Amino acid sequence: MSIFDSDKAAKTHRHLHSHLPSDPALRVKALESLVVEKGLVAPETLDAWVEAYSDHIGPKRGAEVVARAWVDPGFRDRLLADATDAIADFGYDGHATGHLKAIENTPESHNLVVCTLCSCYPFSLLGMSPAWYKSSAYRARAVREPRAVLAEFGIDLPAETGVKVWDSTAELRYLVVPQRPEGTDGWDEARLASIVTRNSMIGTDRDLKAGA
Amino acid sequence: MDGVHDLGGKEGFGPIDVNSPPFSHEWERRQWAISTNAWLGGNIDRGRHILELLPPGFYLTASYFEKWCLRDLTKMVAGGIATEEEVLAGHAGIAQPAPEARDLDAAIARVRAARTDFSRPIDAAPAFAIGATITTLPHSHAGHTRLPAYARGRTGTVIAHHGAHLYPDDVAENTETTHHLYTVEFTAPALWGDAADPRDTVLLDLWEPYFVRA
Numbered sequence: 001m002s003i004f005d006s007d008k009a010a011k012t013h014r015h016l017h018s019h020l021p022s023d024p025a026l027r028v029k030a031l032e033s034l035v036v037e038k039g040l041v042a043p044e045t046l047d048a049w050v051e052a053y054s055d056h057i058g059p060k061r062g063a064e065v066v067a068r069a070w071v072d073p074g075f076r077d078r079l080l081a082d083a084t085d086a087i088a089d090f091g092y093d094g095h096a097t098g099h100l101k102a103i104e105n106t107p108e109s110h111n112l113v114v115c116t117l118c119s120c121y122p123f124s125l126l127g128m129s130p131a132w133y134k135s136s137a138y139r140a141r142a143v144r145e146p147r148a149v150l151a152e153f154g155i156d157l158p159a160e161t162g163v164k165v166w167d168s169t170a171e172l173r174y175l176v177v178p179q180r181p182e183g184t185d186g187w188d189e190a191r192l193a194s195i196v197t198r199n200s201m202i203g204t205d206r207d208l209k210a211g212a
Numbered sequence: 213m214d215g216v217h218d219l220g221g222k223e224g225f226g227p228i229d230v231n232s233p234p235f236s237h238e239w240e241r242r243q244w245a246i247s248t249n250a251w252l253g254g255n256i257d258r259g260r261h262i263l264e265l266l267p268p269g270f271y272l273t274a275s276y277f278e279k280w281c282l283r284d285l286t287k288m289v290a291g292g293i294a295t296e297e298e299v300l301a302g303h304a305g306i307a308q309p310a311p312e313a314r315d316l317d318a319a320i321a322r323v324r325a326a327r328t329d330f331s332r333p334i335d336a337a338p339a340f341a342i343g344a345t346i347t348t349l350p351h352s353h354a355g356h357t358r359l360p361a362y363a364r365g366r367t368g369t370v371i372a373h374h375g376a377h378l379y380p381d382d383v384a385e386n387t388e389t390t391h392h393l394y395t396v397e398f399t400a401p402a403l404w405g406d407a408a409d410p411r412d413t414v415l416l417d418l419w420e421p422y423f424v425r426a
Contacts (some may be wrong), residue, residue, distance in 0.1 A: 009265050011360070020285075024274075035250045036310060049245040141225060166415045169360065170419070
């Protein structure tokens with residue numbers, strides 16, 4: 001049984017940090033050379049991963065799921081009961097969504113997702129997270145002054161609306177289901193999905209616009 | 213551990229750069245791909261703990277993927293996968309054959325195949341029912357934990373039970389234990405005092421060893 005030596009790891013950090021070039025691009029290049037030479041990954045695999053997350057895996061996936069929840073009450077119920085199972089209909093379950101929970105906004109309740117301890121995010125459903133989600137400012141402030149944070153994103157909450165802030169401390173990941181805007185009656189799923197923003201699925205956008 | 217990574221509720225940060233995109237440099241995409249495709253030793257909780265052990269000044273000032281890079285290099289040393297000399301040289305002492313390359317379709321398939329179940333069977337019945345009032349422990353320990361400092365010694369309500377999940381405090385030390393996991397809701401005034409908005413709440417996913425009956 002190997003007991004982890006945290007003092008040693010902290011010492012390694014300091015030693016490497018003081019001897020490596022300071023340019024992060026050079027550091028990542030050194031890391032890539034090392035992992036490729038160690039036979040841990042092929043460079044083409046890294047190219048393919050970058051392409052997958054650049055062009056194929058992003059917030060459009062989450063938007064499709066939200067649109068279906070808006071038009072199909074049976075799917076909405078399944079999504080709220082077991083979101084991982086529901087998004088498997090689309091093939092969007094996977095990386096960091098093994099325990100996904102969907103939370104619905106209502107007139108009385110606004111949901112906001114954060115990870116104060118690191119940067120947990122439902123990658124296979126929303127793609128790579130925006131840099132602000134991973135920033136110290138967002139992680140520090142979202143739990144303490146959510147209304148001030150929401151105001152910076154342009155959200156002015158009605159007086160009757162409470163904020164629920166979900167801090168992703170375990171392996172559960174959260175998808176906010178925004179409210180369907182007025183003026184979208186009769187729209188098909190694809191058209192509805194086109195107005196669902198990434199931020200609305202994290203909770204830093206609230207009032208989606210039918211005019212988009 | 214009481215590290216600078218435990219940012220919830222800290223003041224003096226901000227404003228938030230609300231338009232910042234996921235990536236600003238090509239090397240960031242590369243770092244993301246390396247971290248998610250090459251196994252560098254340990255497990256997800258060990259990896260988080262190594263990130264928490266970065267020098268505090270560096271943790272607070274380095275960009276996100278810069279932190280990931282140093283974490284990964286130290287992870288390789290800590291896991292016995294590379295020596296410090298190899299890391300500083302940026303080359304392996306003895307080159308190994310490259311594994312089979314994955315193309316785009318295989319990469320997309322891998323994103324789906326990465327789905328992981330952290331729940332585990334457990335004999336013990338859950339000690340808390342939905343609706344129970346609980347108080348979190350006032351102190352933590354020097355290792356990895358997922359009870360943030362701002363939620364220590366606070367009283368809240370259990371609103372959901374998720375069965376038993378792997379317990380990160382032990383998994384980070386390479387010991388797999390399992391405990392019941394719950395979602396606990398705290399009112400904003402319970403966390404931040406009477407000046408906080410009584411309409412607001414904060415919800416955390418907490419393992420049974422993190423709290424006691426109130």
